[in-house]
Every structure is written in structure tokens, then in C-alpha cells.
Amino acid sequence: MARPRDPQRREELLDAIVGYLAEHGIAQLSLRPLAKALGHSTYVLTHHFASKDELISAILAHLDQRQRGRVGALPGPGTSGGLSLGDVVRASWAWHLSEDLPIVRLLHEIEGLSAAGRLSGPYVPKMLGDRAEFVADVLRAHGVPEEAALRKATLLNAAYAGLQIDYLTTGDKERVEAALDELAGTADSWTSRE
Amino acid sequence: MARPRDPQRREELLDAIVGYLAEHGIAQLSLRPLAKALGHSTYVLTHHFASKDELISAILAHLDQRQRGRVGALPGPGTSGGLSLGDVVRASWAWHLSEDLPIVRLLHEIEGLSAAGRLSGPYVPKMLGDRAEFVADVLRAHGVPEEAALRKATLLNAAYAGLQIDYLTTGDKERVEAALDELAGTADSWTSRE
DNA sequence: CCGTTAGCATAACGATTGTTATGCTAACTA
DNA sequence: TAGTTAGCATAACAATCGTTATGCTAACGG
Numbered sequence: 001m002a003r004p005r006d007p008q009r010r011e012e013l014l015d016a017i018v019g020y021l022a023e024h025g026i027a028q029l030s031l032r033p034l035a036k037a038l039g040h041s042t043y044v045l046t047h048h049f050a051s052k053d054e055l056i057s058a059i060l061a062h063l064d065q066r067q068r069g070r071v072g073a074l075p076g077p078g079t080s081g082g083l084s085l086g087d088v089v090r091a092s093w094a095w096h097l098s099e100d101l102p103i104v105r106l107l108h109e110i111e112g113l114s115a116a117g118r119l120s121g122p123y124v125p126k127m128l129g130d131r132a133e134f135v136a137d138v139l140r141a142h143g144v145p146e147e148a149a150l151r152k153a154t155l156l157n158a159a160y161a162g163l164q165i166d167y168l169t170t171g172d173k174e175r176v177e178a179a180l181d182e183l184a185g186t187a188d189s190w191t192s193r194e
Numbered sequence: 195m196a197r198p199r200d201p202q203r204r205e206e207l208l209d210a211i212v213g214y215l216a217e218h219g220i221a222q223l224s225l226r227p228l229a230k231a232l233g234h235s236t237y238v239l240t241h242h243f244a245s246k247d248e249l250i251s252a253i254l255a256h257l258d259q260r261q262r263g264r265v266g267a268l269p270g271p272g273t274s275g276g277l278s279l280g281d282v283v284r285a286s287w288a289w290h291l292s293e294d295l296p297i298v299r300l301l302h303e304i305e306g307l308s309a310a311g312r313l314s315g316p317y318v319p320k321m322l323g324d325r326a327e328f329v330a331d332v333l334r335a336h337g338v339p340e341e342a343a344l345r346k347a348t349l350l351n352a353a354y355a356g357l358q359i360d361y362l363t364t365g366d367k368e369r370v371e372a373a374l375d376e377l378a379g380t381a382d383s384w385t386s387r388e
Numbered sequence: 389c390c391g392t393t394a395g396c397a398t399a400a401c402g403a404t405t406g407t408t409a410t411g412c413t414a415a416c417t418a
Numbered sequence: 419t420a421g422t423t424a425g426c427a428t429a430a431c432a433a434t435c436g437t438t439a440t441g442c443t444a445a446c447g448g
Binding site for chain 2: 106108110113114118125132148151155158160162169170171178182
């Protein structure tokens with residue numbers, strides 16, 4: 001036999017592709033401009049990923065795993081170094097809206113398309129499920145009872161995402177961040193024994 | 195002079211177009227299949243709306259006004275007939291996920307695209323702002339103090355929308371509706387004097 | 389009733405779409 | 419080192435995209 005496949009090539013490509021999508025979006029994705037931005041011809045895409053549909057599926061799988069890795073690299077469900085739950089919410093907000101903003105916007109685009117039934121495959125549902133489980137672990141580490149953790153985590157995630165969509169769309173910082181403070185206070189009330 | 199323009203024609207078309215978009219989405223909108231579904235040629239679209247971009251802009255404006263009308267036709271910010279805030283949340287949930295589902299999915303697609311910066315124009319921001327104001331009025335009617343109404347309305351809207359996205363994507367009815375009950379309880383706690 | 393024009397279909401324009409057949413080069417195995 | 423093949427560019431394919439020039443018909447104002 002002869003030259004073996006390079007199993008890393010696909011992941012390298014996917015990383016570069018996600019970088020491109022963070023700037024240009026996924027809804028209007030076109031193979032030729034994407035390939036040109038990667039410095040290649042379109043054949044690279046149809047060679048490594050059979051078709052455009054399978055490319056998108058691979059992108060979603062890649063994003064799913066990427067988010068999973070990111071979540072694992074966080075300070076961890078440990079008590080987050082003396083920060084209250086509300087503090088964690090506010091710190092995440094600041095991070096997501098600065099350094100991480102392009103990816104955050106891409107994820108909202110993907111989740112909107114997915115909620116509308118315009119994206120198929122298991123990866124977006126898996127991402128949301130994982131996110132709920134991760135936040136539930138954080139809540140448990142802050143003393144939220146097991147029985148309530150997943151339910152409150154789902155609500156916290158939903159409110160957080162909804163506020164991001166509101167802010168990114170309206171730009172109404174004052175109104176949205178007041179609501180974020182309200183959310184942070186609600187989260188803190190979950191951890192104070194009463 | 196001769197035959198005058200029919201000012202209703204545009205609105206008739208837009209109603210039919212929104213019906214089509216509720217089924218097929220807006221991200222991959224193509225003029226030819228849309229025109230065929232309307233029983234016309236594509237020229238009807240480029241004649242009444244100068245270009246595809248302006249058509250999409252007109253669609254968003256139409257949806258904005260449609261939502262405004264719908265909101266005005268609701269039971270009204272009056273005390274909603276003995277229902278608690280949480281009851282209103284649960285009743286809206288049931289309605290949005292049955293009869294109104296196609297439009298709800300379209301709106302999530304649009305809001306996701308808008309949050310991602312892939313839609314321009316003032317109409318989507320205006321829709322979200324109006325929604326916040328309307329819910330704030332409902333909260334005020336239930337006794338939430340003026341100072342907190344808009345802030346809590348923004349949070350309630352965000353959580354509600356986020357839960358819809360979660361449910362529509364994951365289909366995890368048990369987890370999401372438990373979180374919805376938690377949200378309904380939180381909303382009720384805003385109206386009980388303490 | 390005449391003249392104007394809204395409303396629309398038909399058909400075509402060039403550009404862009406996803407996909408594929410062909411062939412070269414360089415990297416690896418045996 | 420000889421033979422195989424991964425990796426990719428080039429170029430072309432038919433299909434579809436948004437847009438527009440042309441012309442007909444029916445409705446209205448004068």
C-alpha cells in the first residue's frame with residue numbers, strides 16, 4: 001500500500017471553517033467563497049466532506065465537541081473560587097460579549113435555525129442537553145438540591161440565552177443588563193438557605 | 195390619468211408570503227418557489243418589492259405590525275380574568291406550541307439570524323422592544339411596581355423565548371416544562387406582596 | 389369611449405450554485 | 419527505489435439564482 005490518510009486534516013479544516021463561519025454565518029454558506037477564504041479550491045471541501053449537507057453536519061458535530069471541551073476547561077463546578085452564582089452569570093456575560101462574541105453569534109444563528117426545524121441531526125440538541133447538565137453541576141456545587149438542579153439550570157440557560165438574543169438584536173444595554181442583574185439575583189436566591 | 199394602484203395588494207401578498215415562510219423558513223428563501231406557491235410568476239415579487247432585500251425588509255415590517263396587532267387583541271393587560279401571572283405564562287406556552295407553532299418557529303429563525311447580525315433594519319429590534327413593553331404592562335396590571343416592571347418583563351420574555359428554543363430543539367418536554375413551571379412560580383412570586 | 393397604466397406572464401440575461409471527471413504532484417509503504 | 423494513493427487544482431457540468439426587457443390584458447379616469 002501507499003500514502004495513508006492524515007486523520008488530523010479534517011479537524012484542521014473544520015477549525016478554519018468555523019473561524020470563517022463565525023464571521024460570515026452559516027445560513028448563506030457557499031462553498032466557493034469559503035474555499036477561497038481557506039486558500040483552496042472547492043474540491044477540498046467536497047473531497048473531505050462528501051457533500052454540502054454532510055459538511056454542515058460535520059460542522060455541527062465539530063462545534064458540539066468544541067463546546068464540550070470548552071465547558072470542561074472552565075474553572076469547574078467547584079465553588080468557583082468564592083464567586084456567587086450571580087457573579088458567575090455576570091462574568092460569563094462579559095466574556096461572551098467580548099472575546100467570544102463571534103462564536104456566540106454563530107451559535108445563536110444555529111440555535112434559531114434549529115428551533116425553526118431548518119437544521120437536522122443530533123448535534124444541536126446534544127449541545128443544549130450538555131449545557132443544561134453542565135450548569136446543573138454548577139448549581140449542585142453551589143448547594144442547589146439535586147431535585148431542583150436540572151430544572152433550574154434549564155431555566156437559567158434559557159433566560160441567559162434569551163437575554164443575549166435581546167441584547168444582540170436591540171442593543172438596549174441598559175434594559176437588558178438590568179434584567180441580567182435580576183437574573184443574577186434570582187440565581188443567588190437559589191443558593192441562600194431559606 | 196388612468197388605473198390607480200391598489201394599496202391593499204401588497205398587504206395581501208405579504209400575508210400569503212408569511213404563510214409560505216412559516217412552512218419553508220426565510221433563510222433559504224428563493225423567489226421562484228415562493229412565486230410558484232403563490233400561483234404567480236416571480237415578476238409579481240420584483241414588481242411590488244423592488245428587490246429580494248427589500249422584499250425581506252417588507253416581510254419583517256409586516257411581521258412587526260402583525261405581532262403588534264396580535265398583542266393588542268389579547269385579553270389585555272387587565273388582570274386577565276383572575277389568572278395569575280404564572281397561569282398566563284402556561285396558557286401562552288400551550289397556545290404558542292399548538293395553533294401558533296409555525297409562526298413561532300419562523301420568529302425564532304428570524305431572531306436568531308438577527309442576533310447573529312445577519313438581518314438588518316429596524317423591525318426585529320422594534321418587535322422585541324414592543325414585546326418587552328407589552329409584558330411590562332401586564333406585570334404592572336398584576337401589581338409589579340413601576341420601577342421593576344420593564345426589567346422583570348425583559349427577563350420573563352428572555353426566559354420564555356429561551357425555553358421555547360430549548361424545547362423546539364431538544365424536544366425534551368419533561369425537562370423544559372419543569373423549568374417553565376419554575377419560571378411561572380418565579381413570576382407569581384413577583385406579584386405576591388412580601 | 390378613449391387613453392393610460394397597473395398588473396402580470398413569458399422569456400431571457402449573466403452570475404452563482406453544488407457537484408464531478410480529469411490529471412498532476414508529492415508523500416508514503418513495501 | 420518503485421508503485422500506490424492521498425491531496426489538491428483546474429475546468430466543466432447542469433441547475434438555479436436574482437433581475438430585467440418586452441408585450442399583452444383588463445381596469446380605471448377623463
